[in-house]
Amino acid sequence: MDRRELAAFLRSRRERITPADVGLPAGTRRRTPGLRREEVAQLAFISTEYYTRLEQARAPRPSREVLTGLARALRLSDAERTHLHHLAGAPPGPAAGPPRQVRQSIVDLLRRLPNAAAIVVSAMYEVIAWNDLAAALMEDFSALSRRDRNLARRAFLGPHQDERRLYGVTDAGEFARATAENLRAAAARYSDDPELTELVAELHAGSEEFARLWASHDVCARPTLCKTFRHPLVGPVSVNCDVLDLADRDQRVVIYTADPGSPSEEALRLLSVIGTQRMEVPG
Structure with a gap:
């Protein structure tokens, strides 16, 4: 598990997504681009504390279930999903089924x-x-x-x-x-x-x-x-x-x-x- 690279990758993916992309209100007083950490945690069904530790390179290795939730919340492509798994030291298994979402x-x-x-x-x-x-x-x-x-x-x-x-x-x-x-x-x-x-x-x-x-x-x-x-x-x-x-x-x-x-x-x-x-x- 490459904690530093994983943390940097998560931050970069979070910052490229707007609240509107995932159906959240934009609100006000956003000091940084993209989603807040607590919003990603909510979408991935994990605690804000654990996600924060992931971005700070202090968390233990995430499970495959957590990685699946993060890939979904951050709207990762198949290549990005694979990269996420490798950074976490858990190479992905085969895709569950044929992709249906069209670009x-x-x-x-x-x-x-x-x-x-x-x-x-x-x-x-x-x-x-x-x-x-x-x-x-x-x-x-x-x-x-x-x-x-x-x-x-x-x-x-x-x-x-x-x-x-x-x-x-x-x-x-x-x-x-x-x-x-x-x-x-x-x-x-x-x-x-x-x-x-x-x-x-x-x-x-x-x-x-x-x-x-x-x-x-x-x-x-x-x-x-x-x-x-x-x-x-x-x-x-x-x-x-x-x-x-x-x-x-x-x-x-x-x-x-x-x-x-x-x-x-x-x-x-x-x-x-x-x-x-x-x-x-x-x-």
């Missing part, structure tokens, strides 16, 4: 892509961020529960609306294969995560296709470069599919764009106007 800069990026449909998916294929055009092209994810926003569950178990599997994409079979392979790799990275274990068990029990793909033990999925959505309102929409890996979060940004001047580009423009509203066509 604000990525959320802002999605909003700045008005002509592209874009989503962020976790390692277990949960859609955890999306822009308006993605909701119009695929589904209004804001109206779904966390469970129903999982694309792996949707691909293998449905529902398949109007006999359109997974929003009518032409590569549904290839997507299913890639999903099974990526989930197997994720299950090895997060072997202790009960939610991922439950998802794999549910897919295995409910889908013969998933059980067959899982039994192959393949873990190397090929990227999909283009696909076509069969949309119920605007018809087929052919898009290029680009994936940006967010290695620090084990997440992927999936961006769908149409070729300039193509009918699919016009369809996306129409969808950006229609949004997620339902259009009733007189019979």
